[in-house]
Amino acid sequence: MGTTVVGTVEDCREMFDVSAQTPFSSTNQIGNPVAYKLVRVAGDGRLVPATDEEILEVNETDTHACLTFDYLPAQETSQVINLGLLRSDNVEPSTDQVSSQSDYGEELLQKVEQDDRLVMVSTPPDANIRCCNENNMFDEDQVHHDHEPLPFSSDVQKGCDSNTVEPCSDAASSPKETALPPAAGKPDFSLVRGEICLNNLPIKALQETFRATFGRETTVKDKTWLKRRITMGLTKSFDVPTTDLTIKDNKLVGSQHKANDVGDDVRATSLKEAPSSSAEDLSGEERAAKRVRKPTRRYIEELSETDEKQITDKSVLFPSKHQRLSEKSEVRSVSVSSGKRVTVTRVVPLGGSEVEVPYVSHVRRSRPRENVMALMECHTSCLEAKASAVENNLLNSEVVSPGSVVKSASGPIQIEFATSHNNNNEEVHVLTEVDQDMELDHVDSSGNSSDDYNNTSAPTMQGGGLRRKHHRAWTLSEVTTLVEGVSKYGAGKWSEIKKLSFSSYSHRTSVDLKDKWRNLLRASFAQNPSNSMGSFKKHGSMHIPMEILLQVRELAEKQSLVPPNHR
DNA sequence: ATTAGGG
DNA sequence: CCCTAAT
Numbered sequence: 001m002g003t004t005v006v007g008t009v010e011d012c013r014e015m016f017d018v019s020a021q022t023p024f025s026s027t028n029q030i031g032n033p034v035a036y037k038l039v040r041v042a043g044d045g046r047l048v049p050a051t052d053e054e055i056l057e058v059n060e061t062d063t064h065a066c067l068t069f070d071y072l073p074a075q076e077t078s079q080v081i082n083l084g085l086l087r088s089d090n091v092e093p094s095t096d097q098v099s100s101q102s103d104y105g106e107e108l109l110q111k112v113e114q115d116d117r118l119v120m121v122s123t124p125p126d127a128n129i130r131c132c133n134e135n136n137m138f139d140e141d142q143v144h145h146d147h148e149p150l151p152f153s154s155d156v157q158k159g160c161d162s163n164t165v166e167p168c169s170d171a172a173s174s175p176k177e178t179a180l181p182p183a184a185g186k187p188d189f190s191l192v193r194g195e196i197c198l199n200n201l202p203i204k205a206l207q208e209t210f211r212a213t214f215g216r217e218t219t220v221k222d223k224t225w226l227k228r229r230i231t232m233g234l235t236k237s238f239d240v241p242t243t244d245l246t247i248k249d250n251k252l253v254g255s256q257h258k259a260n261d262v263g264d265d266v267r268a269t270s271l272k273e274a275p276s277s278s279a280e281d282l283s284g285e286e287r288a289a290k291r292v293r294k295p296t297r298r299y300i301e302e303l304s305e306t307d308e309k310q311i312t313d314k315s316v317l318f319p320s321k322h323q324r325l326s327e328k329s330e331v332r333s334v335s336v337s338s339g340k341r342v343t344v345t346r347v348v349p350l351g352g353s354e355v356e357v358p359y360v361s362h363v364r365r366s367r368p369r370e371n372v373m374a375l376m377e378c379h380t381s382c383l384e385a386k387a388s389a390v391e392n393n394l395l396n397s398e399v400v401s402p403g404s405v406v407k408s409a410s411g412p413i414q415i416e417f418a419t420s421h422n423n424n425n426e427e428v429h430v431l432t433e434v435d436q437d438m439e440l441d442h443v444d445s446s447g448n449s450s451d452d453y454n455n456t457s458a459p460t461m462q463g464g465g466l467r468r469k470h471h472r473a474w475t476l477s478e479v480t481t482l483v484e485g486v487s488k489y490g491a492g493k494w495s496e497i498k499k500l501s502f503s504s505y506s507h508r509t510s511v512d513l514k515d516k517w518r519n520l521l522r523a524s525f526a527q528n529p530s531n532s533m534g535s536f537k538k539h540g541s542m543h544i545p546m547e548i549l550l551q552v553r554e555l556a557e558k559q560s561l562v563p564p565n566h567r
Numbered sequence: 568a569t570t571a572g573g574g
Numbered sequence: 575c576c577c578t579a580a581t
Contacts, residue, residue, distance in 0.1 A: 471575065495569060510569070515575070518572090570581075 201227075474516055478505060479544060482513055483520070483551050491517060491559050517552075520544070524552040 201209065206226035211217050213233045220226055474482075485497030494510035494517075502508050508516075523544055 492570075511571095511577095512575080514570070514572095568581100570579100572577100572579085574575100574577080 472507065473542060476542065476545070478502075478508065479516070479520065479548060481505070482516055483548060483555065485513070486517060486559075487551075487555050491555065520549070520552045521556055524549040524556065 203221055203223055203226065206223060207218055207220070209226075214229075218226065218229075220229075481501050482497070485493075485501035489496045489500065492514075494513045497513055498508070498510040502513065
């Protein structure tokens with residue numbers, strides 16, 4: 001079933017080359033951890049995120065990295081290709097690289113639809129991926145800068161300078177439009193130079209500036225935050241006032257605060273304030289800030305799922321690789337410091353919400369979601385994260401003490417392929433911020449042909465119980481499908497129904513089906529649903545058409561009366 | 568691995 | 575929706 005490949009690579013480029021031809025045969029020697037992103041290339045040439053089966057595993061050993069591809073060819077075939085290869089430098093985990101890679105992957109994913117076959121996409125050797133190494137640290141675009149606009153530490157820069165990763169595979173080329181914003185392309189650093197007064201700029205302009213400053217796009221719409229980030233980036237200071245943001249020559253002007261040296265804990269705090277920010281944004285910079293932060297971080301459930309942790313012992317590797325990794329946990333990047341002190345940092349797709357867990361092994365409940373696209377899920381998680389700014393704040397303050405059991409490891413997060421329909425804020429980056437409701441409606445209306453991925457995150461996790469990781473409203477099409485399924489296979493045959501009728505709905509487990517059916521049943525037998533309910537029931541959930549309810553009732557009666565006695 | 572139920 | 579017990 002699954003093909004597992006374990007290999008080590010010598011160099012990024014080499015890796016690419018190798019993967020291009022013999023993806024799985026790579027058994028080179030390398031001391032660098034590499035992260036692969038699995039995708040499959042659909043028949044139409046588009047890329048689809050790897051499914052659970054198509055798992056990517058990054059394994060590390062003391063001296064070298066082992067890549068483990070564990071995927072199941074599923075129904076079709078396949079070759080798996082790596083979308084992005086991340087290599088981390090000795091010292092610092094290059095977040096930059098990571099994020100860009102991620103972005104790239106995301107984009108590709110965005111354009112994808114359904115699966116066809118797995119293919120391993122290799123990145124052209126000369127792709128802009130900088131495989132860390134002293135010399136080519138800067139790109140032409142960036143070279144002319146006297147000063148580093150980036151808050152990154154120099155070694156980080158050296159270590160990995162990632163920019164745009166252009167897909168070379170045909171698959172990559174196919175996408176109708178480059179949903180990818182020109183972000184990665186060539187940032188207009190001109191903006192960075194000279195004096196900048198951020199105070200009265202519109203959000204859009206701020207985002208532009210952000211891009212110019214950090215070389216990548218941001219989805220954050222919060223003015224204050226943007227200003228702050230930009231300022232921090234330009235001044236290399238983390239102690240930035242929220243007002244008076246005028247920057248000249250990378251110095252903060254007119255503010256009471258002087259640009260302090262890279263603070264320590266301050267940064268963490270400020271960064272976390274990102275509004276509905278995407279972890280993504282944080283990720284880059286946060287990591288850039290390079291620092292061994294304390295276990296302080298916002299813990300998002302998604303994260304917990306995608307467990308990542310910091311290990312300070314070379315001998316310590318990835319304990320339970322298979323499980324977690326197989327799940328949604330996408331290892332976007334793994335970095336290992338070569339020297340004595342080995343720090344493994346996993347960058348979670350969450351976009352930068354890089355979380356370091358002292359040591360909490362999340363016992364992931366094994367809930368097999370046979371769905372597709374683990375990547376997408378990540379994406380979604382991002383969305384969710386954004387969706388709840390408040391939540392984030394809360395989370396920020398929350399500290400997970402080692403040993404404490406985080407009871408959140410559960411639901412996988414799903415994502416919806418959102419075709420960015422908005423040039424404004426919506427981007428196709430890792431942290432695409434999308435109006436979920438809109439998105440949903442959109443998708444739903446389009447029909448059930450494609451998955452309706454609704455995902456709504458409204459966990460109220462202050463009360464103490466962070467429940468309900470995600471709640472996706474059932475769409476009408478799903479309901480009808482369910483009813484159909486029940487009529488065909490009978491209530492209780494959920495796995496069957498799941499398999500046969502819900503193949504297109506990647507989420508919705510058999511349990512979900514069962515639950516939904518139960519609810520439908522209740523609804524169908526409730527008297528006069530429309531009347532009594534309407535008055536005080538939150539109109540949150542859709543009103544199920546009477547017709548369907550009647551159908552449900554019929555089926556229920558029919559089935560209850562005729563147990564499979566004779567057969 | 569699936570189901571049924573409770574929460 | 576999540577979790578668990580029982581199959």
